[in-house]
Amino acid sequence: MSDEFDVIVVGAGMAGSAAAIRLAQAGASVLLLERGAEPGAKNLSGGILWGDDLARVLPRWRDEMPVERHLVRKRFGLLAPERALSFDFEDAAWRRPPYVAHTVLRARTDAWLAGQAEAAGATVVPGVPVERLAWEGSRVVGVVQGGETMRAPVTIVADGANSRLTLGTPIRPSPRLGEGTTELGVKEVYRLDAARIEERFQLAPGEAHAEEWVLGIYPPGVMAGGFLYTNRETISLGVIVRVSSLFGGQTYAHDLVETFKQHPTIQRSIAGGELVEYGAKLISSGWASRPAAFHGDGWMVAGDAAGFVFSNGLVIQGMNYAVRTGLEAAEAALAARAAHDPSAARLAEYDRRLASTGVLADFREFAGMDRIKWNPRFYTFYPRFATELFGGLMGASGGPKEHLRRTLRKAQRAAGLGTGTMLRDGLEMVREL
Ligand SMILES: Cc1cc2nc3c(=O)[nH]c(=O)nc-3n(C[C@H](O)[C@H](O)[C@H](O)COP(=O)(O)OP(=O)(O)OC[C@H]3O[C@@H](n4cnc5c(N)ncnc54)[C@H](O)[C@@H]3O)c2cc1C
CATH class of the missing domain: 3.30.9.90 (D-Amino Acid Oxidase; Chain A, domain 2)
Incomplete structure (x- = not known):
């Protein structure tokens, strides 16, 4: 059976649409399949889109894409019942173009991006929930939906966080979601x-x-x-x-x-x-820090489906990595097309690109951040301690001021945090960073 397209992309999120735009711009025939009634209908982000990755395929995206506002201030804080302690980060450069980040609503941005893929020549078909990858032995030859196989030498899987299509690949060997992550x-x-x-x-x-x-x-x-x-x-x-x-x-x-x-x-x-x-x-998050390959014979995985969501407690960045990994997957697919070779050996180009552009390092080097971030004491106890301490340092009772040590002890008692535990947490942080 002959291939209908050079590349099939599953999922019209940021990863899938970015890949489809690049492929279509380079003259490849590409089919972009989306399960939602419209691209963006099923998508949700906070969401702040960081960086300028889209400029690689859409140099004027900042003027043309329906973004909301450009970011000028980031507040980070701790909330305890009735209390809040926070600080703001501002940088005058953030107020000047090119802006560092934009707030976005995905229903708008994703519909626009899929429109750009279509304008570049991709075939975009919404309302198609792909059931599974079509395997011939160890090779993916396309996708299956409604008992029908759509064929292409290369399939880019960009079906998001709860990726069904990567089941059975090294990315997601078991149907269980990443336990703690x-x-x-x-x-x-x-x-x-x-x-x-x-x-x-x-x-x-x-x-x-x-x-x-x-x-x-x-x-x-x-x-x-x-x-x-x-x-x-x-x-x-x-x-x-x-x-x-x-x-x-x-x-x-x-x-x-x-x-x-x-x-x-x-x-x-x-x-x-x-x-x-x-x-x-x-x-x-957390999957991408595993030493797995993000490709095989005839397939690659991009964006959330591969676990490329960076979160260090101060920011969550997934959309920029979705665009970047979608574009790198498209480059590897174009190289495979030029060589008439969609084998895993050829598509290893994708992993090489993930390494050379620093994507893998971003996740591997910050893997320790996950262990720090998921210390249960950082939720509940430390917010209570910090807000109690600041409250104590600032009040005026009319009587003599309390010694700092006493205020500190009171805050520790109120939060239920012993000095030994705090020292251990501090050491753990230094070790993991
Ligand atoms: C609450 C929340 C807040 C976030 N905040 C931010 C933020 O501020 N900044 C940031 O950068 N990131 C943020 N993220 C992460 C960000 O949303 C993701 O990293 C990003 O959306 C990943 O893009 P993607 O294209 O890989 O996947 P998705 O955006 O999930 O797109 C996947 C697409 O595939 C489609 N699909 C799924 N299965 C199939 C199928 N079987 N057949 C056909 N189509 C299918 C889906 O409908 C969807 O359109 C946030 C996420 C959440 C949940």
Whole structure:
């Protein structure tokens, strides 16, 4: 049976569309399949798109893509019940083009990106939930949907975090999600007019403010972070939780955002807003740090499907890696097409590119960050300790001031943190970094 396309790409997220654009621009015949009724319909991000990876295929993307605002300030903080401790990072350069990052809403950006793939010549077909890869022995020859096989020498799998298509490949040998590494993002979007957003967050038109919070507002053991990003006329707000930290407890995913948005600090930020959208999505970080190959005979895996989501507690970056890995997969597919050779040996070019562009190093070198980040004491105990300490240092009771050591001990007692434990955590951090 002859091949209908040079390359089939599964998933019209950022990875799949970026790959399809590059392939079509280079003259390859490419089929981009998306299960959603429209590209973007099934996608969800916080979301801040960092960097300029899209410029490799769309030099004018900043002017043409429907982004929300450009980022000028990042707030990082700790939330304890009733209390918040935070600091802001600002850089004057962030206010000048080319901007470092933009807030985006995926329904808009992904539809636009898939449109760019189509304009470049790709065949984009939404409403197609690909069932599985079509295997002939150890070689992938296309995809199967509705009992029909669509064939191509190379298939790029970009079907996102809970990738069904990579099942049985070294990327995801078992159907179980990465035990400790799977996170769930729950997000809500509130409509608020642009002028109120700008006044509330001290922004000029077009500018965005973003917040990341370590959430010490849940029962001990629940490990979660919160985010709040300003869009053009909406605010995106949500919680990312380590799924395994909910096991066996009484806290449910749907309670998390409720508790987060009722915190007085967060409540003020969304006051007067109207809930217009909500959703939940898995994030599978941690996979990419494993020493697996991201290709085989006739196939490559890009974006979230391969676990390329970087998160160090201060930022979550997956969209930029999705674009970058999608583009590198496209380059390897083009080289295979030129050589009439879609074998694993030829597609190893993809892994070489992931190495030479620093993608693999980003994940491998920061693997220790995951171990630090998932210390349960950083959620609950440290936010309580830090807010108690700062509260103690700033108050005035009318009597003599308390000695710093006493304030420190009081904060430790309030948080239930012993000095030995704090020293051990500090040492662990230094070791892992
Ligand atoms: C709550 C939350 C907040 C986040 N915040 C940020 C942020 O601020 N910044 C950032 O950079 N990243 C963020 N991320 C991560 C980011 O969203 C992902 O890394 C990024 O979307 C990955 O892109 P992708 O193209 O690989 O996958 P996806 O965007 O998931 O796209 C996969 C596509 O494949 C389609 N698909 C799936 N299965 C099939 C199938 N069988 N057949 C056909 N199509 C299929 C899906 O419908 C989807 O369109 C966040 C994620 C979450 C959940």
